[in-house]
Amino acid sequence: MPRKESPTAAPRRRGRPRASGKTDTRRRILDAAREQFATYGYAATTIRAIAAAAGVDPALVHHFYGAKADLFTASMQLPEDFVRSVSHLLLDTSQSAVGERLTRFFLNLWENSDTRRQLRMTVSSGLTDGQATTALREFVTAEILNPVVVASDRQDAALRLPLAVSHLIGLAMGRYILEIEPLAHADVDTLVAWVAPTIEHYLTGESPTR
Incomplete structure (x- = not known):
């Protein structure tokens, strides 16, 4: 079966999306990351694709979780370092x-x-x-x-x-x-x-x- 490729991110929205709070936004990013990593693997998944799936700006993903490796460890509930x-x-x-x-x-x-x-x-x-x-x-x-x-x-x-x-x-x-x-x-x-x-x-x- 051909390997799936991470989808191209949707056009960036202007400004930060509305959310019930930081906790809700972080949770949506983490849920999206788990789904993307599980579906496309680590190498093919991008921050932009995760941001699109979560409905947030890619800069917000970096703000909450840092680099892709840090986001993966968070999705695995591994220590931050x-x-x-x-x-x-x-x-x-x-x-x-x-x-x-x-x-x-x-x-x-x-x-x-x-x-x-x-x-x-x-x-x-x-x-x-x-x-x-x-x-x-x-x-x-x-x-x-x-x-x-x-x-x-x-x-x-x-x-x-x-x-x-x-x-x-x-x-x-x-x-x-x-x-x-x-x-x-x-x-x-x-x-x-x-x-x-x-x-x-x-x-x-x-x-x-x-």
């Missing part, structure tokens, strides 16, 4: 144990009840809805993996990062979606102790292809 936090964890060479820091950060996202709800919905829908998976994959690739790969001087960096991400997603599936015991009720520190060394090896260990 999600991209910067993950990039910092992966690129900060002044700190050791990147595997432990990344694993704990990832698990803490799922331990937060609000974030977990949206993550569960996204992962679960991804099993039956390819567009939901596409949006998340394109976001992670464009905003996290590609910049880190470009900045990294590690051999096989382009493969190391997806391996680490895939391992963590598998952990989330077993613990939070399938709820496999005793994994589902193990404490976070125990999981970090088991998983972090593997993530560390993916990111910094010697390449087996050398």
